[in-house]
Amino acid sequence: MKPTETETPIGGLSFKSRRRPLIVKKFGGTSVANIDRIRRIARLALASQREGNDVVVVVSAMSGETDRLLKLAHQVLPLPEGREMDVIAATGEQVTVALTALAIQAEGGKSSSFLGHQLPVITDSAFTRARIQCVEQGPIREALARGQIAVVAGFQGVDPRNNITTLGRGGSDTTAVAVAAALGADVCEIYTDVEGVFTADPRVCPAGSKLKSIPYEEMLELASLGAKVLQVRSVEIAMKYNVPVHVRSSFSEEEGTLIVPRDKMLESRRLMGLACEKGQVRVELIGAECRPGLVAELTYLLADLNVSVDMLCHSRGAVENPRADISFTLPEGELRRAQPSLEQFMGKLGATGLQISTDLAKVTLVGIGLRSDPGIAARLCRSLTQQGIHVSGLSVNELRISCLVESGAADRAVCILHETFELAGEAPAEPLASATPA
Numbered sequence: 001m002k003p004t005e006t007e008t009p010i011g012g013l014s015f016k017s018r019r020r021p022l023i024v025k026k027f028g029g030t031s032v033a034n035i036d037r038i039r040r041i042a043r044l045a046l047a048s049q050r051e052g053n054d055v056v057v058v059v060s061a062m063s064g065e066t067d068r069l070l071k072l073a074h075q076v077l078p079l080p081e082g083r084e085m086d087v088i089a090a091t092g093e094q095v096t097v098a099l100t101a102l103a104i105q106a107e108g109g110k111s112s113s114f115l116g117h118q119l120p121v122i123t124d125s126a127f128t129r130a131r132i133q134c135v136e137q138g139p140i141r142e143a144l145a146r147g148q149i150a151v152v153a154g155f156q157g158v159d160p161r162n163n164i165t166t167l168g169r170g171g172s173d174t175t176a177v178a179v180a181a182a183l184g185a186d187v188c189e190i191y192t193d194v195e196g197v198f199t200a201d202p203r204v205c206p207a208g209s210k211l212k213s214i215p216y217e218e219m220l221e222l223a224s225l226g227a228k229v230l231q232v233r234s235v236e237i238a239m240k241y242n243v244p245v246h247v248r249s250s251f252s253e254e255e256g257t258l259i260v261p262r263d264k265m266l267e268s269r270r271l272m273g274l275a276c277e278k279g280q281v282r283v284e285l286i287g288a289e290c291r292p293g294l295v296a297e298l299t300y301l302l303a304d305l306n307v308s309v310d311m312l313c314h315s316r317g318a319v320e321n322p323r324a325d326i327s328f329t330l331p332e333g334e335l336r337r338a339q340p341s342l343e344q345f346m347g348k349l350g351a352t353g354l355q356i357s358t359d360l361a362k363v364t365l366v367g368i369g370l371r372s373d374p375g376i377a378a379r380l381c382r383s384l385t386q387q388g389i390h391v392s393g394l395s396v397n398e399l400r401i402s403c404l405v406e407s408g409a410a411d412r413a414v415c416i417l418h419e420t421f422e423l424a425g426e427a428p429a430e431p432l433a434s435a436t437p438a
Helices: 035-050 065-076 082-089 092-108 140-146 171-183 216-224 232-241 294-305 334-347 375-386 407-420
Strands: 004-010 013-019 022-027 054-059 113-114 121-123 130-135 149-153 156-160 163-165 187-192 213-217 247-248 257-260 273-289 310-316 325-330 353-367 393-396 400-406
Touching: 004 054, 022 035, 022 171, 035 054, 035 092, 035 149, 054 092, 054 140, 054 171, 065 092, 065 353, 082 092, 082 163, 092 113, 092 149, 113 140, 121 171, 130 171, 140 149, 140 171, 149 171, 149 247, 156 171, 171 187, 171 232, 216 232, 216 257, 216 273, 216 353, 232 247, 257 375, 273 294, 273 334, 273 407, 294 310, 294 325, 294 334, 310 393, 334 353, 353 375, 353 407, 375 393, 375 400, 375 407, 400 407
Parallel strands: 022 054, 022 187, 054 149, 113 149, 121 156, 187 247, 213 257
Antiparallel strands: 004 013, 121 130, 156 163, 247 257, 273 325, 273 353, 310 325, 353 400, 393 400
């Protein structure tokens, strides 16, 4: 990248200055799984710095380390307190961040490591799933000014009471994008064990092809619906602050997938890809008393339990039989937490039954303008039905069409829909040159 002219706000005024390009590079657990791989990312970071860039590296714990730490906690206490869980879990990144800084020094570079509380990365107090409120950039700026590569621990932060917090699974993605947003970075590069964002998981659908670029909105849908390339919160932050994100492989020199604002796309695909979430449960409240605010009451109840629901459907009976049926889906792992409250809610509404269907999967087609073209949903249902796959639920909005199928048929459904909509054959969207990292 070449030096760019930027506007720096000082005392309420903006002054133009010449600065070196700034790149944030995030490396996940597989990328730092052993010393050889840590040495490799140190060389990648130094190569980028020698090309004239300021470089910030964000690292996760070594592959499997967080699981090992949490398993230890559960051996001591089956249901450990969230605060102590975060103290334990955050130690994984503490090891990796120091090893990465040392590896950079061993390669002849200069570096400083920073834990979440040392910057600090300020979060709320929702232990094990905290949300970032702000990132102090002073220590990173000072390190960069000294010619160092700043190495930041992902996944962790500190709340206003100085408690260690963690950001949930995939939280290092969120750390990286939040740091990039705070610093006004030119790009945030997410290095992972896949080569980018695909039209479908190639392990499920071999025909899945890599996208050259994708708008924030569609990436947010894919991330929230089972595509495990990026954590949802990281995409939200990137979209809010217009941070270009480049998803690429740690083990290949190939270009990955750019995630950029829609107006940076030279040519946009209508359909972007497919996502699949297995382990879904459908809950049906049958014969509930029909009254204003019924659905709102239910959604408030589930929100208080931190239960995420989807595919919510509300149907009312005839005038002479003012009863309502409500159905929705939720992850199987959240059913146990929600069921007692749902049974109480059912009694409160005088519902005649609570029906729970398990072993389901949600398969979702992501694109743009999907609600305004009903033919797409019809084609989706027809193609699955013709292949003997029963669609037991459907949800449509402008960016996605989700269908509910049996878990055992989910992988086949993804392959059928990928072929039906010719996702591998659509011309990939190219970003404008200004959005492409040099």
